[in-house]
Amino acid sequence: MINNKKILSIVLGVLLLPIFLGCCKCRKTELLSSWHDGQAKREIVEFIRDSTTPGNKNFLPVEDRIVVFDNDGTLWTEQPLPFQIFFAFDRIKALASEHPEWSSQQPFKAVIEDDQETIKTFHTRDIVKLVAHAHAIEDIDNFDTIVQDWLATARHPRFDKPYTSLVYQPMLEMLEVLRKNEFKIYIVSGGSVEFMRAWAPEVYGIPKEQIIGSTMELAVDMNEDNPVVSRLPKLNWNNDHGGKIVSLARILGKKPAMIFGNSDGDLEMMLYADTADTPQLFVYLDHTDAEREYHYNEETLSGKLVRGRQIAKSRGWIMVDIAKDWKRVYPDE
């Protein structure tokens, strides 16, 4: 038979359970299981703990818990080229039959003919032109499916895996820990919002409206009161370097509490955010792992980290050494 004492302990247990569960929810930094217990992990965990502990001098109210992630090279791989460029090349090929004029026009001709020698000579403006044309569409509502269909079949040239499986497992864990601690997660990327929004919500759990990136020109056709938005093959906003500062100021209107980046392209926004008078943490990923991923150097085309490395040192920002700090790089390792 149940006695009063037993029932009282059940009552107490039930009453205390939410508090216990609440604590777990607030702290779940043990979720960072793919991280070695090095200095980088320790400092990040400490910041998250302090900023979510009422009374701590580094406590941040929920509305200030804004964290920004770069995408290429920070949340997923960006070598040998940012994956969006592979998408653009394949999309140009798929569109070639609708654009017979491309067969004699560069940079389209080289892409359509897989002319690697010419592709190697491309300037940034050629890449931008290709990406812009790959994004052009009569009704933007149909674009997600195009990207999703491509992702379903395209394979990474070195790893022979879908691109979406080349996300960083330790960073997926970081996103999860931050979400559990009521941080609002934004992507601020040099890549296009249009491309990222097609897959990042599912892959990262970051909603479309929290993805900021480069954008193409849009055009509105009111279409007899059933408006259709088309996208023109023209860059509207280049969201890299100083462009990231303007996006923080214009779209967020706040200086984030944390920024995770991996290249000099993230440096300006990190410097800009680093002038807030609230607790902050800045983290750079250092791509040091040629075996499991890539070892960047000063010649790396995408994601070069030179000036950012010096500044990080002088400002005490955290450097994550991928070879040393990560137990594994990809989810399926």
Next chain:
Amino acid sequence: MINNKKILSIVLGVLLLPIFLGCCKCRKTELLSSWHDGQAKREIVEFIRDSTTPGNKNFLPVEDRIVVFDNDGTLWTEQPLPFQIFFAFDRIKALASEHPEWSSQQPFKAVIEDDQETIKTFHTRDIVKLVAHAHAIEDIDNFDTIVQDWLATARHPRFDKPYTSLVYQPMLEMLEVLRKNEFKIYIVSGGSVEFMRAWAPEVYGIPKEQIIGSTMELAVDMNEDNPVVSRLPKLNWNNDHGGKIVSLARILGKKPAMIFGNSDGDLEMMLYADTADTPQLFVYLDHTDAEREYHYNEETLSGKLVRGRQIAKSRGWIMVDIAKDWKRVYPDE
């Protein structure tokens, strides 16, 4: 002495309490106490109930619960002129001593001299010029305080009250109900983000990053690695009419589930959003209350609702008749 039966009912009570509280949280439509129980309230409450009831044919997962509010005339009063224009006039006067050239230049001269006859002849381009110059600042970090200081002393010409007390009580209640039901609330306004972000987070509980509006040009000065963003006296984006469509496409990347507006300036985005294949509700406020607020007509400068009224009728959108549907208009009535 406590017997087992009593203790068991306590246990049951404690166990059931979260479920009960959960229901309250999900349903809190009784918070709409400033609304008469008319058709408008009934239809809005029904939509919120259905879209948050799992299994209902109109159920919306949380990530799709995006609701957009226009600001001027939808969340607060916009007569006799949108309040931002009063701010701009006062700001121009305050800046006049730094700009001696304005004393002989229109539209500045008329504002500085309070020359109402000339002010009445202003075109939209004059207003835009004044607003843009009122927003110009060397370091955007200092702008919130300027707006807040103005709001602390400025008074509405008819009601002789602070502008922030001329928010609509029934709409504050609507925001609260939507928040409780896990809708993510955005403002999409023709007004400038810079002005709204200075007070709307506190007044409406809507965070800065969920405020979209017209914007001015920004300039970045890297300032020896301590970047400063200044705002130039030049319109960057006019977020009205078709501009609101582009902002939904570019910044949200989603068609909202609900839109609340009050003028033809909201019509285009409502028509655009109304092409989604998920449950949606569109609501127009009809300013019919000359006594407690304003009765708009076809000559009303700001917030005219003519074409939108016809479309609302043909599409079955909800019309809120302020005189009939609201028990009170302002919080302190």
